[in-house]
Amino acid sequence: SFELTQPPSVSVSPGQTARITCSGDALPNQYGSWYQQKPGQAPVLVIYKDSERPSGIPERFSGSSSGTRVTLTISGVQAEDEADYYCQSADSSGTYVVFGGGTELTVL
Amino acid sequence: QVQLQESGPGLVKPSETLSLTCVVSGGSIRPHYWSWIRQSPGKGLEWIGNIYYSGSTDYNPSLKSRVTIAVDTSKNQISLKLTSVTAADTAVYYCARDLEDYGSGTHWFDAWGQGTRVTVSS
Numbered sequence: 394s395f396e397l398t399q400p401p402s403v404s405v406s407p408g409q410t411a412r413i414t415c416s417g418d419a420l421p422n423q424y425g426s427w428y429q430q431k432p433g434q435a436p437v438l439v440i441y442k443d444s445e446r447p448s449g450i451p452e453r454f455s456g457s458s459s460g461t462r463v464t465l466t467i468s469g470v471q472a473e474d475e476a477d478y479y480c481q482s483a484d485s486s487g488t489y490v491v492f493g494g495g496t497e498l499t500v501l
Numbered sequence: 502q503v504q505l506q507e508s509g510p511g512l513v514k515p516s517e518t519l520s521l522t523c524v525v526s527g528g529s530i531r532p533h534y535w536s537w538i539r540q541s542p543g544k545g546l547e548w549i550g551n552i553y554y555s556g557s558t559d560y561n562p563s564l565k566s567r568v569t570i571a572v573d574t575s576k577n578q579i580s581l582k583l584t585s586v587t588a589a590d591t592a593v594y595y596c597a598r599d600l601e602d603y604g605s606g607t608h609w610f611d612a613w614g615q616g617t618r619v620t621v622s623s
Contacts, residue, residue, distance in 0.1 A: 396604075413596070416511050422605065423605055423607045424602060424604075424605055424607040424609070426607075426609035428546075432610075433595070435595060435611075435613040435614065435615055435616050436546065436613055437613070438609065438611050441600075441609040441611070442602060442607070442609070447611060460581060479545065479546055481546075481609065481610075482607060483606065483607050483608060485609070486606065487605055487606020487607055488559055488606065489548070489559065489561065489562065490536070490548035490551070490561075490608055491548065492545055492546040492547065492548065493545070495545045
């Protein structure tokens with residue numbers, strides 16, 4: 394099986410930079426994506442193909458990849474960014490989709 | 502802008518079959534993949550499986566023996582059937598448009614329904 398590992402929680406003060414990591418053995422061969430989920434709402438795609446940002450997503454959201462890790466960076470964090478963030482990728486064949494366990498971002 | 506709307510019974514008895522439908526509006530089922538994803542209370546996201554508009558499917562190995570996903574292009578909708586449900590299948594079920602990078606085979610989800618809550622209980 395293929396797993397993605399995220400830290401359970403990250404805390405930052407408003408205006409600072411938040412970095413959320415996601416590790417997985419297949420990530421050198423598969424792209425990572427990131428989703429933001431606020432309470433009671435469906436997830437929203439914020440980054441795909443490691444670093445691509447969908448239209449409508451603020452520029453403060455960025456993504457990067459290095460080896461077995463992908464990272465979501467939120468620059469100049471705002472109170473509205475407080476949410477759960479999930480990384481997502483696939484097994485080495487690309488057949489089976491996997492989500493990380495999620496990271497709760499707290500804006501202090 | 503594509504919109505997805507899930508529907509189905511909110512309560513299913515143990516050992517019975519869960520059946521959900523997702524209607525796609527504002528866009529065509531073709532030429533995309535479509536996935537079902539669930540989220541148990543207080544837990545993370547779990548991919549159930551996907552279907553290509555042509556009808557080919559892939560399922561999460563942990564659920565494969567109980568899952569069937571189908572597509573009806575004439576109605577612009579996809580469906581999910583999950584058999585022999587237990588309390589562990591209690592979750593919010595989402596349908597999502599599933600995009601693929603053909604080079605790597607990686608998928609991601611750019612549009613989601615609002616989700617439908619299903620409780621398994623007698």
